[in-house]
Amino acid sequence: MTGTILIVEDEPAIAELIDVTLKRNGHHTLRASSVEEAIHLIDRALPNLALIDWMLPGASGIDLIKRIRSNKRTQSMPVIMLTAKAGEDDKLLGLYKGADDYITKPFSPRELVARIKAVLRRRAPQLTDDIVETNGLQVDPVTHRVTANGDALRMGPSEFRLLHFFMTHTERVYTRTQLLDQVWGDHVFVEERTVDVHIRRLRQALEKSGYDEHIQTVRGAGYRFSKS
Amino acid sequence: MTGTILIVEDEPAIAELIDVTLKRNGHHTLRASSVEEAIHLIDRALPNLALIDWMLPGASGIDLIKRIRSNKRTQSMPVIMLTAKAGEDDKLLGLYKGADDYITKPFSPRELVARIKAVLRRRAPQLTDDIVETNGLQVDPVTHRVTANGDALRMGPSEFRLLHFFMTHTERVYTRTQLLDQVWGDHVFVEERTVDVHIRRLRQALEKSGYDEHIQTVRGAGYRFSKS
DNA sequence: CTATATTATGACTAATTTGTTACATAAGCA
DNA sequence: TGCTTATGTAACAAATTAGTCATAATATAG
Known part of the structure; x- marks a missing residue:
């Protein structure tokens, strides 16, 4: 019931941590370490939510979000941005650029799960476990x-x-x-x-x-x- | 049924005390006095719970927890941290870093057993001895x-x-x-x-x-x- | 009120999922 | 070792579910 979540993160350790955290919470996961890979995966099967790192090799996470939002098929997919930057400006910019929420690194697994749940509740309540x-x-x-x-x-x-x-x-x-x-x-x-x-x-x-x-x-x- | 508990503690006296206490309560035990030793033991057979001292020679208990949490096979193993520090900050930090619970030294055998039972009940109720x-x-x-x-x-x-x-x-x-x-x-x-x-x-x-x-x-x- | 578009329904077949049995192998024990 | 018990798989049977189509029923515009 809890849907598939795409993780777009190039640091293997962080990707792994997120992966196990989500799996423990009953989500299916997909992993991509670059924008190209992410696009390919999204193409094959639309995830129910995407976690996208701000800093990626090649095209940035922002670009990916831009692409997601400009395609009719993917434009309503919830997106949470992962960012190491904590400056107010960046936060605002990140949201402005089309993410549903953002999480500043380092974050706890608990926080990650809570944010995802909040976004899903708002954007895709049929994916939550609530009665x-x-x-x-x-x-x-x-x-x-x-x-x-x-x-x-x-x-x-x-x-x-x-x-x-x-x-x-x-x-x-x-x-x-x-x-x-x-x-x-x-x-x-x-x-x-x-x-x-x-x-x-x-x-x-x-x-x-x-x-x-x-x-x-x-x-x-x-x-x-x-x-x- | 009461599973195997790994004790990671470098002070022999304390390790012995814990060991005896747990055995008396029907648990199997494994002992390690360093992070390396602990990793080796975990590698051979996944314990049902680990008690990890905060202060260890070489890499700290925190590092060990980090490693446990980042490995798919071990990431869901319950961990209780043993710490001599009692400051609020440390407690929060310890939990944040991935432990399921923490016990501040000195602690009574009774408290230790109770904490273990509580954690197991939450994380793995099928491992408790309750009818x-x-x-x-x-x-x-x-x-x-x-x-x-x-x-x-x-x-x-x-x-x-x-x-x-x-x-x-x-x-x-x-x-x-x-x-x-x-x-x-x-x-x-x-x-x-x-x-x-x-x-x-x-x-x-x-x-x-x-x-x-x-x-x-x-x-x-x-x-x-x-x-x- | 009729013509037309749209939806409802039942029937049929294909596909999928689960139940059950049998068997080969492994493990434990006397 | 020889016997018993337990385990995992494969294979087939049974049950359920999914999708499509043909046709009936219904709504709506004009």
């Missing part, structure tokens, strides 16, 4: 359970992910394409209509508890989860 | 016995460890990889599907008492032990 609840419908990513006023509902993995995404992104219409990207992952090639079928299956799973009402069709646009 | 019990299903790490409402169940060692891990980590899904890491140990290389087979064997062992219901499959995710 989500709406009017008695509860989704628990840790136990991997859905309950309606206490009793368990059963559904397939895709329906679980779909519901979890909806419940962390309520009151907003998503097109089928957006749902495919967000719930199925980018780079997967399936028909848009497939979403309809899974919506159907999710509704069926929710039907007997009445929560299927929350999954609403928005004609010509897509689907929406509404709390009311 | 674990759920709805009449009881696992006793000391006698290495499982009983269902009083009468004994028999199962192999792996199934025992698996059950013990589950019962100390209930209501949470674990992937096969996570179970391999936690129950089989790190740097073992076995197939993921092996977990399935042992789950099967564990279920068989629990079957006649009905407790096999607690071992639940979460399709697409892994397995979970549920109390209900």
Whole structure:
């Protein structure tokens, strides 16, 4: 559930430290030691977040962020910048340049994990482990359970992910394409209509508890989860 | 079950005192009087916890912790630091540098044992000696016995460890990889599907008492032990 | 109210995941 | 050593899930 994090850092020791810290916290990791390598990895599979060192050989971290932000596919990927510089100006500059947050070296593993969690909570709540609840419908990513006023509902993995995404992104219409990207992952090639079928299956799973009402069709646009 | 504890301490008298205390409490011990020696011992067999003196000849305890934390194999080993310094700054620094807890000299054997137990309970509850019990299903790490409402169940060692891990980590899904890491140990290389087979064997062992219901499959995710 | 676009649904097949058994090997013990 | 137990794998069976399509139902513009 906790997604893939790309580490762009050229100092092996630091990269390793970050790597193990993140893995211990249940994240998958990817490592790159240069901007080129990072771009290549991002190209193959969009990470859920990137940690980017400010100082890199060749093109700098700033350049990488610039590139990430200018590409439609990657522009919404959360980015945290790692920097040895502590000057106020630099901090402001770093944020200004498109990072979601920054961490000044040296940092503790605890701080790193906390920052990541904060950014993910804001930018990709479906990747956190928090229990989500709406009017008695509860989704628990840790136990991997859905309950309606206490009793368990059963559904397939895709329906679980779909519901979890909806419940962390309520009151907003998503097109089928957006749902495919967000719930199925980018780079997967399936028909848009497939979403309809899974919506159907999710509704069926929710039907007997009445929560299927929350999954609403928005004609010509897509689907929406509404709390009311 | 109470695992092996590495003592890294150069003062023989103190080392001896700790050694005796721990052995009396059922732990196995390893002793090192320098960082080099400690590294050598850790290399041969990963202890379940390390007690490390802050002040050591040559490289300091801090350096040792740094090394432990930067190696994938050892990074999750719990560490308790022994320090003569009592200043607030040092305490904070010690924790910051990667120790799980610290004990200020002089300390009582009772305190030492309590701290170790606390750290193990937090970091590796399956290593403590406490009897674990759920709805009449009881696992006793000391006698290495499982009983269902009083009468004994028999199962192999792996199934025992698996059950013990589950019962100390209930209501949470674990992937096969996570179970391999936690129950089989790190740097073992076995197939993921092996977990399935042992789950099967564990279920068989629990079957006649009905407790096999607690071992639940979460399709697409892994397995979970549920109390209900 | 009809034509058209859009969505819902059921059925089918393919693909994936898990359960189970059997077997070869290793380890432990008498 | 010979016997028992434990372990890891492979192989096959069973169950579940995923994706696609055809068709029915429904909404909306005009």
